[in-house]
Amino acid sequence: MKHIGKSRVFLILQNYIVNRKKGTPTMAEEKETKNPVQSAERIFQVLEMLAEHGEMGLMEISTELGLHKSTVHRLLMSLIYMGYAKQDETTQKYMLSYKIVSMAGKILERTDILQIAKPYMERLSDISGEAVHLVQREGNNILYIYKIEAKVGTIRMVSHVGMVHPMYCSGVGKAIMATLPEKEVKQIWNESIIEKKTDKTITDIDEMMQVLEEVRKNGYALDDEENEEGVRCIAACLHGYSKEVKYAFSISGPVSRMTRERVEELAVDVKKVQEELSREDVLRLNKIHTRYQQAEIEDFIEAYMQDDHMEVKDIDIRDEESFEKLILAYDYSTRRNSKYKVIERDDKLIDNGSYRYPALTFVRRKPKS
Secondary structure, three states: OOOOOHHHHHHHHHHHHHHHHHOOOOHHHHHHHOOOOHHHHHHHHHHHHHHHHOOEOHHHHHHHHOOOHHHHHHHHHHHHHOOOEEEOOOOOOEEEOOHHHHHHHHHHHOOHHHHHHHHHHHHHHHHHOOEEEEEEEEOOEEEEEEEEOOOOOOOOOOOOOOOEEEOOOOHHHHHHHOOOOHHHHHHHHHHOOOOOOOOOOOOOHHHHHHHHHHHHHHOOEEEEOOOOOOEEEEEEEEOOOOOOOOEEEEEEEEOOOOOHHHHHHHHHHHHHHHHHHOOHHHHHHHHHHOOOOHHHHHHHHHHHOEOOEEEHHHOOOOOHHHHHHHHHHHHHHOOOOOOEEEEEEEEEEEEOOOOEEEEEEEEEOOOOO
């Protein structure tokens, strides 16, 4: 029989106590929280089990999930039929196929932040030669969505794209936590399983609060062998279009190369990338690009065109939609294949209360003869 670790027992007891404090749920509440399709719930339980543990036998999965082995067998056969799992012919154990990885990759490819951040992460990789990570906050954890392996040495860290990790024991996690109010930090702490991953892991909330204050003061966070022995990293968060901080990035390497002196040197590059990536205009532009088609932007420009030119002063920039279309019109008009070109006047600014831009004039390009 597979032994349930202390952390799993703690979670089960914690959830039980929390639910008891809230009181017994009514039938209506149970209907709202219970998965309406039980077979779907069970097949995803098997998926998550295999993702967490790797290769497992039929009886192992059956025991762990508390399901009859015939039920588990049907679920596994369904996953194999659809290409999400496979069975080792020698050991007869089951494992996930790479179809899951392929799906995750397609989702990540559509993640706006990746398209913006990749060149910056590559720059940090070239500067440092060390491993570079980009993560996204997922509740009380962080999810690795991009990684560049170190260009020097042969040591490889355990981190990988798709890995979920607690916030409290990572540089990227602390970089995000430092932006949160104290109440939310304590909530994350109380809902996480705090354990000593190394001798240097912070397991005291008061010490963590002091460390987060240092992060705010310095503008970056450190993971000083708190998650992995012999590995040190420097991290910073991204302040984007939304007030909520969702992303952070880091440079990680062995302590033999990531000395205190080198970390201070890399801090300059990390903060520069943070500043450039966090500019609201960049993330905002990327965000609103998905809301409007190019034809809509061309129609917007044409609606204000008079004698083959359009003045920004004719547009009510206090209207959010008009202002967003104006930003995209500017972006579109700077491209070589655009029907228009834009003329900027740095000596005169327009201001909608949140953003300030040079006065702009859009001119229709003359067709090439």
